[in-house]
Amino acid sequence: MSVIPVLEADVLRRQDPELAEILLGELERQSTTLQLIAAENFTSPAVLAALGSPLANKYAEGYPGARHHGGCEIVDVAERVAVDRAKALFGAEHANVQAHSGSSAVLAAYAALLRPGDTVLALGLPYGGHLTHGSPANFSGRWFDFVGYRVDAETGLIDYQQVRSLARTHRPKAIVCGSIAYPRHIDYAFFREVADEVGAYLIADAAHPIGLVAGGAAPNPVPYADVVCATTHKVLRGPRGGMLLCRSELAERVDRAVFPFTQGGAQMHTIAAKAVAFGEAATPAFTAYAHQVVANARVLAAGLAAEGLVVTTGGTDTHLITADPLPLGVDGRAARGQLAAAGMVLDCCALPHGDSRGLRLGTAAVTTQGMGEGEMAGIAALMAGVLRGRVDARRARDEVRDLVGGFLPYPG
Secondary structure, X not given: OOOOHHHOHHHHHHHOHHHHHHHHHHHHXXXXXXXXXXXXXXXXXXXXXXXXOHHHHOOOOEEOXXXXXXXXXXXXXXXXHHHHHHHHHHOOOEEEOOOOOHHHHHHHHHHHHOOOOOEEEEEOHHHOOOHHHOXXXXXXXXXXXXXXXXXXXXXXXXXXXXXXXXXXXXXXXXXEEOOOOOOOOOOHHHHHHXXXXXXXXXXXXXXXXXXXXXXXXXOOOOOOOOEEEEEOOHHHOOOOOEEXXXXXXXXXXXXXXXXXXXXXXXXXXXXXXXXXXXXXXXXXXXXXXXXXXXXXXHHHHHHHHHOOOEEHHHOOOOOXXXXXXXXXXXXXXXXXXXXXXXXXXXXXXXXXXXXXXXXXXXXXXXXXXXXXXXXHHHHHXXXXXXXXXXXXXXXXXXXXXXXXXXXXXXXX
């Protein structure tokens, strides 16, 4: 009998057929449509096994060797493994793997380094900044005084000289570099130079590129930033969750900002799943995967540009692409709906020129499925066919189903 019966479909069918059908329905959706959302990926069966393990039963407030509950001897080992693997993978002096999400990791970084009312310089929300980078609807915008830098309206690239000018003018307590929609590598050395010039902490929000960093396909922010915040899903291909990386002198402040200041008990099954993902990311196979993700994104971006969409920054260095479909006669929101009806799932985003919404898509999930440059060229052509009205939704959905059928995320 399996020690992780939650993974057994027949067990769930007997216990709760309503939920079983929901879960199987989602598996069917993922197995018959294209998952092009830049923030999503498919975890390995080993990661799923850890998530469904008996560690989900254990309450473990605190840190290894200093828990507020008894019986934590085994889960302490799991967390130490996760921490050690994260430190080795990213070359960090300290890692905190308890953050429940990327947003909670950013909250903890602010709690460790800032006080309410402090000034923070970050990429403005209209240019790809995250909600935690100063949105008035978010804790960040309510508790801190955010100043936003921008990207150039023509090139879509970060206006680095404006970053320096704003930093000199406002003398922020912290500078945040990172984005949810920036397809190019960030110059972390430049941000470190500016932060040192004005006496600011540097926080790198690397939620999107951290998996590429693990695979050697993107620059590592760890040597430059005081604190790096990241998610463990996306390209990293682990469970949904967050982590923080920092220098040893900030370790206690970061740990106390996570627990007890912003969170309660650690989710030990998720931490074990993070450990599995870190172990997988340290392999040559993951390195090859990360580089293929970028190669696929570049081909997909070039294909979309050839079809008439305006690709922001003219291409990508990462897994992420943003593009304006307006030249094809449709704005981003309408385009997303048309593509969803055709079985291609992606997001909208703000565009640098601010005239309309664009499309945001990524290649992490389809690359995990085994797709390569040839499939990316075909996807670009199919997307354009749908948006131009040359291919109806039913035909496109059939083509998508046939394509994904050859690259199932969980074969068998």
